Structure formats: structure tokens, C-alpha cells
Amino acid sequence: MPGSRGSMLLRLQTITLNLIFYFLFFIVVVLLVPVLVIIGLLRAPFLSQRENKKSIRMLIRIYGRSMLFLGWPFIRVRVEKEAGNPPKACIYVSNHRATSDGFLMGMLHCEGVQVVNIWPFRVPLLGFFARMAGYLSIREMPIDEFMRRSSGLLSQGVSVISFPEGTRAGSRRMGPFHSALFRLALQTGAPIVPICLSGTEDKPRKGSAVMHPGLIRMRLLAPITQEAYRGMSPFQLKNMVRDRIASELDRMELAE
Amino acid sequence: MHKDRMIELVNEVFLEDFEMEPQQLVPDANLFTELGLDSLDVVDLVVALQKKFDVSIRDDERIRDIRTLGDLYSFIESLSGELNAG
Numbered sequence: 589m590p591g592s593r594g595s596m597l598l599r600l601q602t603i604t605l606n607l608i609f610y611f612l613f614f615i616v617v618v619l620l621v622p623v624l625v626i627i628g629l630l631r632a633p634f635l636s637q638r639e640n641k642k643s644i645r646m647l648i649r650i651y652g653r654s655m656l657f658l659g660w661p662f663i664r665v666r667v668e669k670e671a672g673n674p675p676k677a678c679i680y681v682s683n684h685r686a687t688s689d690g691f692l693m694g695m696l697h698c699e700g701v702q703v704v705n706i707w708p709f710r711v712p713l714l715g716f717f718a719r720m721a722g723y724l725s726i727r728e729m730p731i732d733e734f735m736r737r738s739s740g741l742l743s744q745g746v747s748v749i750s751f752p753e754g755t756r757a758g759s760r761r762m763g764p765f766h767s768a769l770f771r772l773a774l775q776t777g778a779p780i781v782p783i784c785l786s787g788t789e790d791k792p793r794k795g796s797a798v799m800h801p802g803l804i805r806m807r808l809l810a811p812i813t814q815e816a817y818r819g820m821s822p823f824q825l826k827n828m829v830r831d832r833i834a835s836e837l838d839r840m841e842l843a844e
Numbered sequence: 845m846h847k848d849r850m851i852e853l854v855n856e857v858f859l860e861d862f863e864m865e866p867q868q869l870v871p872d873a874n875l876f877t878e879l880g881l882d883s884l885d886v887v888d889l890v891v892a893l894q895k896k897f898d899v900s901i902r903d904d905e906r907i908r909d910i911r912t913l914g915d916l917y918s919f920i921e922s923l924s925g926e927l928n929a930g
Contacts, residue, residue, distance in 0.1 A: 731884065764880035771884065823862050823885050830880075 601801045605662035609799050612658040620654060621713065638744070644721045645699050645746075652694025662801035663791060667695050671810035674698070674781045677745045678811060679773050682783035683762050683833050684751035688791040692806055693749050701741055703734075703750040703769065724748075726768060734768060739776045748772065752826065758794030760841065765830045767822040774822060779811040782829050784836045809836060845924060851917055853896055858913075861892045871914030879913070899923060 624647045632640055656665050674680075680696065682689065693702060703724045709715040722741070726734055738748050752765040773780050784807040790800035809832060817825050858864045858879070868879060875881045881889065890902050897920065901907065910916050 764877065764882070766882045767884050768882075821861065821888065823881070823888065827863075827880065 598801070601662055602798065605659055605799055605801050608662075609659045613655070616651075616654055616658065621651070624651060641720075641722055642699055644717060645701065648717060648721055649694040649696075649700075652691040655691040656688075656694065656804075659791075659799055659801075663799065663804065665692070665695065665804045665806065668805065668807040670808060674747075674808060674811055675779050676747075677742045678747050678779045678781050679742075679769055680747060680749040680781050680783055681769060681829055681833070682749070682751055683757070683785055683837065684753045684755070685757050685759070685785060685789040686791050686794065687756070688788050688804070689751065689756070689785055692785060692788065692804065695806060696747070696749070698747045699745065700747040700749045701738075703738070703748060705754065731768060731771075735772060735775060738772050742772075742776050742778050748778075752830075756794050758789070760789055760837075762830065762834055762837070765826040767826045770822045770825040770829070773814075773817065774820070774825065777814040779813045780817070780829060781811050782809040782833045782836075783807070784809065784833050784840060786837060786840050805840060807836065807840065809833070847917075847921060850920055850924075854893070854913075854917060854920055857889065857892045857896050861888070869913060871912065871917065873913045874911055875913065875916070876911070893920070897923070 628640075628643060628647055631643055635643060656663075674696075676698065678698075680693070680700065682693075690702065690704075690708070693700065701722050701724060702718075703726050704718065706725055706727050708718050708723070709725050709728075722737075724734060724738060729737075741748060748769070750769045752767075752769050753763040754766050755763070757763050770780075772778070785804070786807075787802050787804040790802070791804065792799050812829065812832075817828070820828065855866070855869045858869055859866065862879075862881075862885075864879065873879055875886070875889075886907070890907065893899075894901055901923070904919075906919055906922075910919055
């Protein structure tokens with residue numbers, strides 16, 4: 589029967605993918621991470637504090653990118669840009685479906701700091717580097733401190749990368765957005781670049797460690813500049829950006 | 845203040861300050877999961893309600909227990925002695 593043959597093939601692909609992925613993941617953690625740490629440590633004494641932060645953020649990007657290629661060819665990543673390269677310092681706003689979304693941000697060609705929940709800071713090694721890179725644990729700081737630190741980053745030319753749903757949706761359904769990032773945009777005038785992530789919902793599924801084969805699409809929409817959102821309330825702005833991401837995701841996934 | 849008038853004024857805040865659609869404003873609507881407010885938006889909501897009803901509620905502990913629009917109507921109704929809006 590063609591249907592059962594198809595599902596058996598998919599099962600076989602999933603098993604192969606996970607064997608390869610987790611084997612390579614182990615190798616990367618054991619080999620690549622120490623190499624990156626040594627590179628960082630060797631460079632540290634010759635760099636200013638600012639350059640050191642930049643260096644750590646670059647190493648995290650390399651780590652994130654390498655994670656994405658561990659599942660190749662079963663998992664492929666396609667980056668699409670609606671309007672060319674985004675501005676240097678902007679606020680990236682993405683939907684959030686799975687753990688792999690954080691690694692996907694390594695595909696952005698910018699120096700960036702992610703706004704994260706508490707848990708990444710508690711993961712050994714990852715938490716240490718996240719802290720060193722100046723990642724923002726939004727639930728562990730008052731809103732005033734978040735605004736001060738993130739606007740400082742933007743003024744240094746560092747982008748702020750965020751998942752305003754606050755947690756993984758675990759499915760294709762997008763949750764409501766938190767407004768802190770949009771308050772930051774209204775305060776600083778920074779452009780907002782919406783990101784649509786499709787295909788990550790099963791890489792892996794929420795509550796599971798099993799990776800599933802398939803294409804991940806990361807579409808960067810045209811920046812929303814201050815001229816477009818001036819005069820809006822944070823609530824209106826967050827819903828405008830959320831609607832834009834949701835309708836683009838609908839378009840992307842309707843065509844599948 | 846009559847209850848219907850109070851509900852109308854609360855709804856006006858959602859329509860004007862949050863640009864919601866009238867059909868969203870049903871008493872069972874959860875402010876967070878259905879209407880999409882977060883804790884910072886609630887601060888804006890409180891400011892808007894204070895302005896609309898000319899009343900001070902920012903330090904009222906009962907605000908923390910509000911989950912639905914119906915809860916909010918009941919809370920505002922409980923302030924009936926202090927309400928000044930027309």
C-alpha cells in the first residue's frame with residue numbers, strides 16, 4: 589500500500605535523522621564548544637569589553653548555525669527576505685514554535701542579543717554564555733531596567749531579538765504578544781523586523797526531543813519604521829505586528 | 845451610575861484606547877488570553893479607566909484578581925460611590 593510505504597519511509601527518515609542529529613550534537617558539544625571557548629579566551633585579553641561581547645555574540649551565532657546543519661539533508665533551512673538586508677540595529681520580532689527557533693536566530697547577519705525567558709539562563713554552559721553575551725532575561729528584571737539595557741544595546745548598533753509570545757506555542761497557533769518590545773520601539777524609534785518561522789513546530793515538538801524531517805522557512809518581512817508606527821499605542825503596535833506575521837504565515841503555509 | 849452606562853464607559857476604553865472590535869467585548873472574554881493584554885497593558889488600562897471615571901484605582905489590590913471583562917465590570921461597579929464620569 590502506497591500510504592503505509594510512505595509512512596514507513598517517513599519513520600525511517602525520522603529515526604535516521606535523530607541518530608545522526610544527536611550523535612553530531614554530542615560531537616559539537618564535546619569538540620566545537622571547547623574550541624569556541626578557547627578561541628574566546630585567547631582573544632579576550634586583547635579586546636575591549638565591548639569587543640569581547642561582540643566576539644561572544646559571534647561565537648553564539650556560529651554555534652546556533654552549526655546546530656541547524658546537523659540535521660541536513662533531512663532538515664533544511666531556507667531564509668527569505670522580503671526587502672533585502674534589514675537595518676543594522678533593529679528589533680527582530682518572531683513567532684515561536686519550538687526550541688530550534690533560538691538557534692535559527694544565528695542565521696541573522698547582525699550582532700544581536702536575544703530576549704529570553706528564565707530557563708536558558710539555567711542551562712549549564714548555555715546560560716553562562718547567554719549571560720556573558722548580555723542576553724536579557726526579561727522576567728528577572730524590572731521593565732525600567734529592561735528598557736534601559738535594551739535601548740543601550742540599540743544605540744551601540746546591537747539588534748534586539750525577541751519572541752514576544754513569551755513561550756513556545758508548540759503548534760501552528762500563535763499566542764498573544766507581550767508588549768515590552770513594542771514599548772522599546774516606541775521609546776527608541778528603532779525599526780521592527782517581523783520574522784515568520786514555519787516548519788519548526790516539530791523540531792522538536794513541545795515536550796519531546798524527537799526531531800522531524802522537513803523544511804524550515806525563515807522569512808524576514810520588510811522593516812516597520814518609526815514613520816509607520818508613530819502615534820500608535822504599544823497595544824496597537826504589538827497587534828499590528830502580530831497580525832502581519834500571522835497573515836504572512838497563513839500565506840506561506842496555505843501554499844504547502 | 846447605572847450599570848449599563850458603566851459597562852458602556854468601560855467598553856469605550858477598550859474601543860478607543862485599545863482599538864478592539866465591539867464583538868470582542870463580552871463579559872466572559874479573558875483579558876489576557878482572549879483580548880491579548882499583558883501586565884504592562886493592564887497598567888495602561890488602569891490609567892485609561894482612572895481618566896475615564898475620574899477615580900484612583902492603581903493601588904487597589906483587587907485589580908490583581910481581575911481575569912475577565914465581567915470581573916472588570918464588577919470591580920468598577922463596586923466603586924460606584926466614587927465614580928464621577930458621565
